[in-house]
Amino acid sequence: SSGINAEYGELDGLQDQIRKTHGLVLNKGKLKAKKVATLMKSLKEKTSSLGPSSQVIMVTFSQLAVGQNKDKAVSCVLVSSVVPEGQTPFVCICLDADSTCFAVNIYNIDTSKAPKLGDILTIPFPHLSTVDLPVSGERYQFSVVRVDSPLQLMVNNRQLSNDVLAPLKLTTTAMT
Numbered sequence: 307s308s309g310i311n312a313e314y315g316e317l318d319g320l321q322d323q324i325r326k327t328h329g330l331v332l333n334k335g336k337l338k339a340k341k342v343a344t345l346m347k348s349l350k351e352k353t354s355s356l357g358p359s360s361q362v363i364m365v366t367f368s369q370l371a372v373g374q375n376k377d378k379a380v381s382c383v384l385v386s387s388v389v390p391e392g393q394t395p396f397v398c399i400c401l402d403a404d405s406t407c408f409a410v411n412i413y414n415i416d417t418s419k420a421p422k423l424g425d426i427l428t429i430p431f432p433h434l435s436t437v438d439l440p441v442s443g444e445r446y447q448f449s450v451v452r453v454d455s456p457l458q459l460m461v462n463n464r465q466l467s468n469d470v471l472a473p474l475k476l477t478t479t480a481m482t
Contacts, residue, residue, distance in 0.1 A: 327409050363378055385401055429458070434451055434452075
């Protein structure tokens with residue numbers, strides 16, 4: 307019975323995260339227009355290319371195709387985040403240079419070392435998917451860029467080091 311209750315708790319947590327993410331994407335992180343303008347200015351000033359030796363081109367979110375974008379990279383400014391509960395990814399709500407708002411799911415990151423409000427994320431080879439889920443009678447639709455490891459992205463034009471990786475957690479269950 308406690309296993310079922312734990313599963314329902316995880317499901318409730320996941321549904322809550324979907325609702326929060328959807329709301330933040332729709333409302334540009336719930337920031338006031340003046341704050342969004344300041345963050346957009348910062349994005350335009352601080353976005354850099356990945357260098358002449360790079361095999362990718364910088365694009366805006368609207369230029370991404372669903373699936374893996376092998377020859378592209380996208381830069382965005384973090385405007386909000388959804389702190390995960392349990393095994394779910396760290397969710398960043400971001401704006402690109404066109405002010406398009408979307409979610410970035412970063413897996414395997416130590417949330418205490420995760421990117422913060424105003425940080426510029428550069429994501430090479432972004433993997434784009436769309437979320438379209440019915441939850442409790444409502445439909446939630448938004449786009450998500452998946453980042454399997456924080457080592458795959460740059461924050462404020464710097465590659466992240468191994469210390470941002472989530473610590474390994476080992477859980478055991480007694481068999482009776």
